[in-house]
Amino acid sequence: MFLRPDAATVLKDEKARASLARYFAVMQDEKPAKFVIAKKLPAEFSENNSIEELWQKHARLTQKYYNIEREIDTHQKNSLNMPSPKKSYLDLKIEIAKRILSSCRFCIRKCGVNRVQGELGYCRCRTEMKVSSIFEHMGEEPELVPSGTIFTLGCTMRCRHCQNWMISQWIEKGEVYIPEAMAKEVEQLRMNGCRNANLVGGEPTPWLEQWLETFRHVNKNIPVVWNSNSYYSPETARLLAGFIDVYLLDFKYGSDGCGERVSDAPNYWGTCTRNHLEAKKYGELIIRVLVLPNHLECCTKPILKWIAKNLGTETRVNIMFQYRPEWQAYEVPELHRRLTREEKKRAIQLAKESNLTNFIT
Secondary structure, X not given: OOOOHHHHHHHHOHHHHHHOHHHHHHHOOOOXXXXXXXXXXXOOOOOOOOXXXXXXXXHHHHHHHHXXXXXXXXXXXXXXXXXXXXOEHHHHHHHHHHHHHOOOOOEOOOOOOOHHHOOOOOXXXXXXXXXXXXXXXXXXXXXXXXXXXXXXXXXXXXXXXXXXXXXXXXXXXXXEEOHHHHHHHHHHHHHOOOOOEEEEOOOOHHHHHHHHHHHHOOOOOOOEEEEEOOOEOHHHHHHXXXXXXXXXXXXXXXXXXXXXXXXXXOOHHHHHHHHHHHHHHHOEEEEEEEOOOOOHHHHHHHHHHHHHHHOOOOOEEEEEOOXXXXXXXXXXXXXXXXXXXXXXXHHHHHHHHOOOOOEEO
16 A cells, blocks of 8 residues: 555556666566675685685676676576575675775775774764664655665764754764675665665765665565765765666756855766766666755756766656754754745756756645
């Protein structure tokens, strides 16, 4: 029973289904999720391999992974008939991620702290995943609802207007989850009727090693959604390939100046655009564009134009009008208020002028 009518009608939405075809198939158990395939792909490596050697093996297996995925999707191969190897492509990702924890560079800041030894970087995350809440979310995009959202603590940015600042800034204490326990939670969300496992926060990026290890223990088919601020490193992008089904990515700012001033995020534009291109290459994509007051010309306009030009006019885009002043928003002069009716109309006009054909509000 859906609480929102659009969550039912989206199943017949041709534009949504075209841009998220594989997601819909996995959601309806017609195809295996990427992590399911990743667990079936054999990988040969050892603890004696250097990180460079592991990355070389990972690059070769990523290419092989997508060949196998195509064979499965075209019914040339059945994942159910593939044996489970002693070590898998997913295991290789976990090994690389564990190495990164000792000199952390999951986000683009690349603090280099040794989280295994208890050192804290910008995100203040350690090695035990801290969780704020786990529930069936009815407020996400219609194709995701009901969404099995898992909100983790910590973040790689400092958005002055953050609506989840109690989570992102560690005001909440959170609850520790080991991968085996989290895997059971993911399976329960699926049994409760959730269409996906939605990894969110805060920000999921600092917890990538823990997420990879969690899905080693998940035994139910469920699409994995990476709900991120897009401010992650090339290393993280590589590890997400062959693991994430849907990239649910924020596109926050149209210039580095706005990103740094409002969210303490230097080089946001370059990082964000690169990660959107990688997401398009390796999975399916939903982009969230939160419209900010007085940021339509400097941010909303260039963002929508870039999406249309570089990702395609059919890209699924959620133009969001939910902004409200939160946390430290009153320290930024233009963010003191909600959007006006004229700003909302202007955002829709900009989307149409960019020739985007698959946007929602």
